Amino acid sequence: MGRDDVIKQSTNVLKAKLFGAKVVECFDGTGEKGVLKDACTAVLKAWSSDPDAFYCCGSAIGPHPFPRIVQYAQSVIGKEIREPLMHCFRDYLNKYPLLRKSNYINSLTLLQRTEPTGGYHDFHTENLGWNNSSRSMAWMIYLNNVEEGGETEFLYIGKRIQARAGRLIIFPAGFTHAHRGNPPLGQTKYICSSWGIVQE
Numbered sequence: 001m002g003r004d005d006v007i008k009q010s011t012n013v014l015k016a017k018l019f020g021a022k023v024v025e026c027f028d029g030t031g032e033k034g035v036l037k038d039a040c041t042a043v044l045k046a047w048s049s050d051p052d053a054f055y056c057c058g059s060a061i062g063p064h065p066f067p068r069i070v071q072y073a074q075s076v077i078g079k080e081i082r083e084p085l086m087h088c089f090r091d092y093l094n095k096y097p098l099l100r101k102s103n104y105i106n107s108l109t110l111l112q113r114t115e116p117t118g119g120y121h122d123f124h125t126e127n128l129g130w131n132n133s134s135r136s137m138a139w140m141i142y143l144n145n146v147e148e149g150g151e152t153e154f155l156y157i158g159k160r161i162q163a164r165a166g167r168l169i170i171f172p173a174g175f176t177h178a179h180r181g182n183p184p185l186g187q188t189k190y191i192c193s194s195w196g197i198v199q200e
Contacts, residue, residue, distance in 0.1 A: 003027045003034030011129045018120050077109065081141055081192060084168050088139070089196075092170045102198045104136065109194040114150070117183045123155045124180065126173035126195060135173040135195040142167045143190035150184035163189055170196075 003025045006013055013023050026042040027034040093100050127135040140152065146163035153160045154171070155178040161169055163184070171177045173195060181189075 001025060002036055002039045005035055005039070008131055011132060015120060019118075074109075077111070077192070081109075084141070084166070085139065088168045088170055092137070099136070102136070104196040105199045106194055106196065109192060112191050112193065114181065114184055114189040114191075116186055116188065119181050119183055119189075121180050121183060123178045125175050125178050128175070132173075134197045136198050137170055137196040138173050138177075138193065139168065139170045139196065140191050140193040143192060144188075146184045146187060146189045148185040148187075149182050150187075150189040151182045152179055153182055154179045163191075 001009075001013070001023055004027075006023065006025050016023060024042075025034070027038050126138040127133055142163040142165060144163070144165050150163040151160040152163075152169070156176060160182070161167070171179070
């Protein structure tokens, strides 16, 4: 990851590390940049110099056929979730009409796998920190049933939402809906999640 982006995305970097990711900082060699382009260059250099390395990327970049593969996989995910998400989003706007005064864009969509007893279990919100302050709401779709544990627990409203395949929840990104993912017990939990960001 570009060194400048590590600083800008410090909250996300911390979460990635808590999930066990190793974040490698890079820059273009002059010390003047440290953004996505530099990170991609570093990854491609490392991949091309190591015959045993695998290239796996979640962005539509790099040599053919990787951009096409990523583009296709992300389009399938997008088509599958669009209809239920838009239905739920319309219901949400009808319940809270004040939100209709703004236009929203969907931020980066994440697919998350949580192993039994794993995950990030601290209560947190989705819009604290200067780099997340434009997040107005969060949404999550459970992709499988979790029989024991794995609930999304909301601290101040005293609710636990059980993980059931196809269940979609939308909630405010602020402190009133501080939440955590309780550890799934005995099976892996899969979710898809993102944020609604106010478009200026």
